[in-house]
Amino acid sequence: MHALDKWIKEKSISRTQLAKTLDISLPTLSRYLSGDRIPKQSIMQKIITTTDGNVNPSNFYTTKIKNIAYDKYNQDHLLGIEGLVSSEITSLLDRADDIIKDNRIETIINHKYKGRTLVNLFFEDSTRTKTSFELAAKRLGMDVINMQIETSSIRKGESLLDTAMTLNAMKPDILVIRHSLSGTPHLLANKVNCAVINAGDGQHEHPTQALLDALAIRRRKKKISGLEIAICGDIAHSRVARSNIKLLITMGAKVKVIAPTTLMPQGLEEYGAKTYTNMKEGLKNTDIVMILRLQHERMQGAHIPSAKEYFKFYGLDRTKLSFAKENALVMHPGPINRGVEIDSELADDINRTLILEQVELGVAIRMSVIEHLINNLDNKKFDIINEK
Amino acid sequence: MKNEFKNNIAFINARLIDPHSGLDELGDLLTEGKQIKAIGKNLFYDGTSDNILKIDCKGHVLCPGFIDINTHLREPGEEHKENINTASASALAGGITSLVCMPDTQPVIDQIPIIEFIKKRARETNGVKIFPAASITKNIEGKQLTEMGLLMEAGAILFTDANKTIKNTKVMKQALTYAKNFNLLIMVSPQDYDLSLNGVMNGGALASKLGLPGISKVAEIIQVERDLRLLENSGGRLHFSNITTHESIIAIQKAKVSGLKVTSSTAPHYFTLNERAVDEWKTFAKVFPPLRQENDREAIYNALVDNKIDIISSHHSPQDQDSKRLPFEQAEFGISGMETLLPISLDLHFNGNMELIDLIDKVTNQPAKLLNLDTGKLKINSPADLTIIDINNSNKINLEDMKSKSKNSLFDQYNYKGKILYTIVDGRIVFESSKLK
Numbered sequence: 001m002h003a004l005d006k007w008i009k010e011k012s013i014s015r016t017q018l019a020k021t022l023d024i025s026l027p028t029l030s031r032y033l034s035g036d037r038i039p040k041q042s043i044m045q046k047i048i049t050t051t052d053g054n055v056n057p058s059n060f061y062t063t064k065i066k067n068i069a070y071d072k073y074n075q076d077h078l079l080g081i082e083g084l085v086s087s088e089i090t091s092l093l094d095r096a097d098d099i100i101k102d103n104r105i106e107t108i109i110n111h112k113y114k115g116r117t118l119v120n121l122f123f124e125d126s127t128r129t130k131t132s133f134e135l136a137a138k139r140l141g142m143d144v145i146n147m148q149i150e151t152s153s154i155r156k157g158e159s160l161l162d163t164a165m166t167l168n169a170m171k172p173d174i175l176v177i178r179h180s181l182s183g184t185p186h187l188l189a190n191k192v193n194c195a196v197i198n199a200g201d202g203q204h205e206h207p208t209q210a211l212l213d214a215l216a217i218r219r220r221k222k223k224i225s226g227l228e229i230a231i232c233g234d235i236a237h238s239r240v241a242r243s244n245i246k247l248l249i250t251m252g253a254k255v256k257v258i259a260p261t262t263l264m265p266q267g268l269e270e271y272g273a274k275t276y277t278n279m280k281e282g283l284k285n286t287d288i289v290m291i292l293r294l295q296h297e298r299m300q301g302a303h304i305p306s307a308k309e310y311f312k313f314y315g316l317d318r319t320k321l322s323f324a325k326e327n328a329l330v331m332h333p334g335p336i337n338r339g340v341e342i343d344s345e346l347a348d349d350i351n352r353t354l355i356l357e358q359v360e361l362g363v364a365i366r367m368s369v370i371e372h373l374i375n376n377l378d379n380k381k382f383d384i385i386n387e388k
Numbered sequence: 389m390k391n392e393f394k395n396n397i398a399f400i401n402a403r404l405i406d407p408h409s410g411l412d413e414l415g416d417l418l419t420e421g422k423q424i425k426a427i428g429k430n431l432f433y434d435g436t437s438d439n440i441l442k443i444d445c446k447g448h449v450l451c452p453g454f455i456d457i458n459t460h461l462r463e464p465g466e467e468h469k470e471n472i473n474t475a476s477a478s479a480l481a482g483g484i485t486s487l488v489c490m491p492d493t494q495p496v497i498d499q500i501p502i503i504e505f506i507k508k509r510a511r512e513t514n515g516v517k518i519f520p521a522a523s524i525t526k527n528i529e530g531k532q533l534t535e536m537g538l539l540m541e542a543g544a545i546l547f548t549d550a551n552k553t554i555k556n557t558k559v560m561k562q563a564l565t566y567a568k569n570f571n572l573l574i575m576v577s578p579q580d581y582d583l584s585l586n587g588v589m590n591g592g593a594l595a596s597k598l599g600l601p602g603i604s605k606v607a608e609i610i611q612v613e614r615d616l617r618l619l620e621n622s623g624g625r626l627h628f629s630n631i632t633t634h635e636s637i638i639a640i641q642k643a644k645v646s647g648l649k650v651t652s653s654t655a656p657h658y659f660t661l662n663e664r665a666v667d668e669w670k671t672f673a674k675v676f677p678p679l680r681q682e683n684d685r686e687a688i689y690n691a692l693v694d695n696k697i698d699i700i701s702s703h704h705s706p707q708d709q710d711s712k713r714l715p716f717e718q719a720e721f722g723i724s725g726m727e728t729l730l731p732i733s734l735d736l737h738f739n740g741n742m743e744l745i746d747l748i749d750k751v752t753n754q755p756a757k758l759l760n761l762d763t764g765k766l767k768i769n770s771p772a773d774l775t776i777i778d779i780n781n782s783n784k785i786n787l788e789d790m791k792s793k794s795k796n797s798l799f800d801q802y803n804y805k806g807k808i809l810y811t812i813v814d815g816r817i818v819f820e821s822s823k824l825k
Contacts, residue, residue, distance in 0.1 A: 038593075058597075082597075161713060181715035182599035183669030202717070204599025239599060266602075267593020 002033045003059035007051050022046050032060065044272040053086030053250040057271045073372045076380070077189045077196040080205035081246040089251060093215050095368040096361070111141040113374060117172040120146045121163075122199070123179045128334060128359055129199050129208070133176050136366035145172070160184065161191055168192040173374055177201075195373035203237050209333055210243035212365040214251065216354045217288055219361075220329060225252030228285055230324070231273075232258040232314060233292030233341050234303075236265045240333045241292055245273050258282035260314060262303045279313070279320045286324035290331045291316050294341050307340050317343035321352070329354055396420050396440045397815065398432055402450035402776070407749035408756075408765035417450060419772040422814040427766055443810070445776055451748050452764045453485025453773035453811060455755035456726060457575075457653060458629050458701035460550075461518075464505065465494025470706040470793045472506075475726075476515030478792035480819035482702070482726040483808040485773035486763055487516055491523040492550035498523045498534045500542045507543055515818055517773070519545035519759065524563045524574065530554045533563060537570050545759055546627070548575035551676050551721070553611055555581035561618050568624040573758065575627040578611035578636070579603070579677055588717050590663040590678040598669065600716060603678050609635040616643045619650060627758060628652040630703060632680050634687035641696050651758055653699035656732035657723060657798060659689040665798060671712045671719035672798050675705070692750065693742045699758065700750045702729040706794030724792045728785060730777065731804035737779075738805060744779065772815035781807035 008018055019029040022043060031037040038060045039047060047055055073088045081089075118137040122130050130146065137144045147167075158166075160179075167175065168191070175196050177185050182202030189196040200206040218224055229248050235241045235257055245268070248255050255273040257264070268275055276282030283289065294310065304310045321328065330346065330353040338344040347353060399417040404427065406412075416431040417424065418440075432442075456479065462470040470478075479487055489506065491497035497506065503520050510518035522544035526532045536547060547567060553576060554560040567574050584607045589595050591602025612628060616639060619626045628640060631654045643650050657675060662685045665673040673679060691697045705722025712719050729751065736742040756764030763773045785802045787795040811819035 159710070159713075160715065179715065181717045184715045186668055187715060202599045202715075203601075236596075242597075242599065265596035266591065267596045270593050271597075 004047070004051070004055045005033055007055050018050075021050055038270055041269040041272055041274070044270065048249060048272060049252060053252055056083075056085070056246070056250045058082045058246065074376060076373070076376060077185075077198075078207055078369055078373065079185050079189055079196065079198045081207050081210050081243045081250070082205065084247075084250065086250055086252070089211070089214065089247060092211055092365070092368050092372060093218060095371060096211075096215050096364040097219070099364045099367050100361070113137075113173075113370075114141040116140075116142045116174075116374060117170075118142050118144050118174040118176060118370065119167055119172045120144065120199075121149075121167070121175060121177045122147070123149050123177075123184075124200070126178055126199070128362065129178065132359070132362040133197075133199065133366050136363050136370060137174070139363070140367060140370060142173070142370070161187070164188045164192055168194060173377060174370055195377055197369060197373070200239055202239065203242070204239050205243045205246075206239040207243050207247075208362070208366055208369060209240050210247040211369070212358060212362045213244055213290065213331060213333070214247055215361050215365055216331065216358050217329075220354065221287060224248065226254075227287040228254045228256065228325075229288040229290065230256045230258055230282055230286045231290045231292065232279065232282070232316065234263045234294050235259045235268070235292070236263045237295065238292050244290065245271060249273065256282050256286065258314070260304060260310075279316075280323050283320060283323040283328075286328055288329050288331060289316060289321065289324055290333075291342050292333065293335065294337060296337075307337075311340055315339070315341055315343065316346065318346060321346065328352075331355065331358060333358065395815075396425070397772075397812070397817070398440050398442045399445055399450055399774075399776075400432055400442060401447055402445035403447055404766060405449055405451040405745050405748055406766035407745050407753040408452075408767065410745070411766065412745050414447065417766065417774075419774075419812070419815040422771060423769050424766060424772045425768065427768065443776075448809060449744070449777040449779055450766075451775060451777070452752040452756075452766055453775045453813065454483050454729065454751040455759070455761065455764050456484045456487040456702050456704070456729065456751070457546075457627075457699060457755045457758065458655070459487045459489055459704040459726065460492065460706065460722070461489045462706060463493065463509065464502070468793075469708045469711070472509045472513050472518070473515075474791065474793040475704070475706075476513045476518075478704070478724070478726045478790065479516040480811045480813070481791045481808060482729050483775035483777065483811055484516060484702075484726055484729065485775065485811060485813045486519065486761065487726075488519045488521050488545055488759070490548065490550040491521050492528055492552070496523050496527050497521065497544075498526050498528075498539075500535075500538060503539060503542045503544055515813065517763075517813065519543075519761075521546045521548050521550075521575070523547065524549050525554060525559065528552050530556055530559055533559070533566060536567060536572055540570050540572060546573040546575050548577075548629075551577050551579075553577065553579050553581055557614065557618070560615065561622060564615075564618055564622040564624045564626065568622065571625070573625045573627060575629055576611070576615060577630045577677065578608050578615060578628055580607040580610045583607035583610065584677075587678070588674060589666050590680050592663070592681065594663050594666065598666070598716075600669075605633045605635070605680060605684065608633050608677060609639065612636045612639050616640070616648065616650065619643070619648055620646075623649075625649045626651075629701065630655060630658070630677055631697060632658045632677050632688060633684050637687060637691045637696050651698045651754075653701045654688050654692070654697050655701055655703035655725060656729060657703075657725070659685060659692060660732055660735065661685065661798065666716075669716040671714065671716055672723060672796055674712075674716060674719050674721055675703075675723055676721035689736070689740060692736055693740045695746070698750065699754045700729070700733055701755075702726045704792075706792050707796045708794050709796075712796055722796070723798050724790065724794050724796050727790050727792065728797060728799050728802075728804075730808060731783075731785065731806045732799060732802075734779060734804070734806040772812055774810075774812040775808060776810040778807045778809055780805060783807060
């Protein structure tokens with residue numbers, strides 16, 4: 001059953017009523033539901049607002065329906081923002097908020113999960129994400145193993161799935177994976193018994209980054225729904241952008257994407273985002289400006305002519321920021337290229353930027369995710385015991 | 389094969405379909421030795437003699453065996469994926485009696501000894517008839533032409549760089565021009581080199597969503613248009629395989645009307661599935677060229693019905709499990725296709741208003757014409773390469789039952805109609821399904 005159908009049933013309204021609310025014909029609605037057609041941007045936006053984010057664009061790309069508990073995060077893994085509903089996201093954010101309260105009063109190591117294991121399996125370099133997961137797990141009293149890919153069997157030619165199966169046989173509770181190829185965490189999740197957290201896969205998703213960004217926004221602005229959020233930079237190659245767009249749209253924000261056309265992926269409009277190629281137009285009336293990192297290898301020639309030209313037209317400085325709302329805030333997932341995507345002095349202005357706060361919140365969000373997944377893991381085991 | 393020593397076979401009560409002559413009626417057929425001896429109504433009204441094997445076709449279709457112009461047999465070099473024996477068994481189970489094997493083996497079929505090797509292995513296997521294609525350029529590098537004339541004499545049926553396109557326009561021009569000396573057929577699977585480089589699926593919203601590098605459909609169209617321009621200039625014969633886009637069909641159609649010797653083919657997955665088969669990194673749906681969007685799938689389907697695409701080939705590309713159980717970008721391209729060629733294509737007849745004889749034309753008479761083969765037709769004194777099909781038999785495709793060494797089919801558990809009952813090569817029964825026994 002289509003997620004929208006499920007929602008219709010739950011709200012006990014008819015398809016005709018919904019079609020009327022969305023201002024479309026009944027046959028059009030039927031085509032959406034059968035998967036023959038994907039709603040265009042304006043209709044998608046309406047669907048999201050009408051259903052309070054319980055139906056989102058990803059529902060129109062897959063026929064698979066997962067078991068959604070409308071009050072908490074009930075999944076076995078965190079593989080992406082794709083397919084999550086607003087209540088699931090809210091429950092992850094709420095718990096992170098509580099954790100921050102505890103942490104700021106005093107740093108207590110919480111021995112809740114003593115003896116539990118988290119494995120960091122990073123196939124790509126990472127400073128903040130890996131450290132952040134390690135810290136989060138240690139605060140929960142877990143044992144942490146950092147797999148060194150350079151020295152591990154992967155270099156000896158062991159296949160990815162074999163490595164995962166070997167790790168799985170050691171019975172960890174959480175496997176955190178980062179990989180340069182899209183879809184790798186999903187491939188592993190099908191093969192292992194532990195919970196898998198996607199810490200970034202290729203150009204696909206980086207869900208914990210999007211969650212911590214959402215948390216940062218919510219703490220400063222007290223809400224996400226209704227905000228106008230601009231995401232600027234190399235969208236085409238960014239997993240952070242994809243996760244953020246999906247999350248913010250699901251939470252009811254108005255998402256605007258600003259990038260030169262060579263760095264803009266196809267199909268964003270179908271996701272409910274509006275696209276711009278001009279910073280002045282795109283930043284108008286914006287509450288939050290998210291700046292993405294521009295990779296060095298894309299600065300010469302093939303995607304943009306030079307870093308200089310890029311900064312002139314797309315780098316954020318005070319002049320461009322003035323096109324946004326007066327109290328607009330600046331975010332950046334790091335690491336920063338000063339003078340390429342953001343003006344150096346602006347990046348250091350703690351009144352306007354949330355950059356360091358983002359890093360700090362990262363630990364809390366990851367603790368929240370780990371807690372949820374371990375709880376779900378325990379509940380599942382409990383269910384199996386009960387069945388026996 | 390217990391019937392091996394019988395010299396004659398009498399097929400009675402068959403629905404004889406021969407696209408070459410336009411025949412579609414009930415009748416009988418007699419083979420003698422390797423050839424078709426007689427075709428007609430009530431050939432055996434006074435009975436058959438005892439030393440003739442009699443097969444009662446019970447009204448099922450008896451037509452020429454299929455000719456598959458685009459297959460990868462993986463031998464030599466990748467025998468863990470497929471070898472000539474398993475490929476032959478797979479072909480025969482799919483009703484295919486002749487096939488063209490692609491030269492992208494290891495080593496590449498670019499020299500006479502390798503052609504000889506394939507021919508020797510085909511003789512040993514003694515199943516499906518194998519016609520090797522040789523590469524246009526040495527080692528499929530797109531730089532130096534192979535010894536086309538000599539390779540032709542050794543038995544190369546056509547010339548192609550398989551899934552690779554010749555990036556250098558000058559080399560492609562030379563290839564077409566030189567091939568004309570011997571009236572050779574050049575086959576290309578059109579895909580602009582730079583535009584398709586590193587791409588793993590159709591470019592577009594779905595690729596963006598999955599975070600995968602895409603291959604825009606423009607890559608195919610540009611290449612088709614480039615090669616048509618070259619053909620116009622050089623003359624000669626050109627065949628486009630694996631056509632997947634609406635615009636390519638239009639361009640090829642226009643060239644045909646203007647008198648160029650150009651033909652095209654596609655594979656069943658391109659008119660049956662669209663890019664959404666990739667779903668969430670399903671590597672079985674990773675094929676080259678990639679599955680396109682629904683409007684292109686529909687265009688390919690309609691082009692077959694409207695006879696704007698000449699041939700259906702399986703583009704059989706077996707891949708072992710280890711080549712597919714990988715992150716999507718690392719997985720190999722290709723699906724195993726020979727055994728599903730007929731059942732998947734029959735949808736054109738059942739749901740696409742295509743006459744059965746016109747559909748069979750695309751896998752028998754048209755490829756025979758393209759390759760100048762004396763098979764693919766029901767004609768007295770032609771080779772007795774035949775297949776018997778129960779077109780109404782409903783069934784489910786089961787990967788476990790496949791004869792190919794690699795069972796990477798996208799059509800597992802797919803409901804289909806149409807079952808191959810018998811396959812006959814040179815008057816010898818080489819496949820029979822247990823069903824009719």
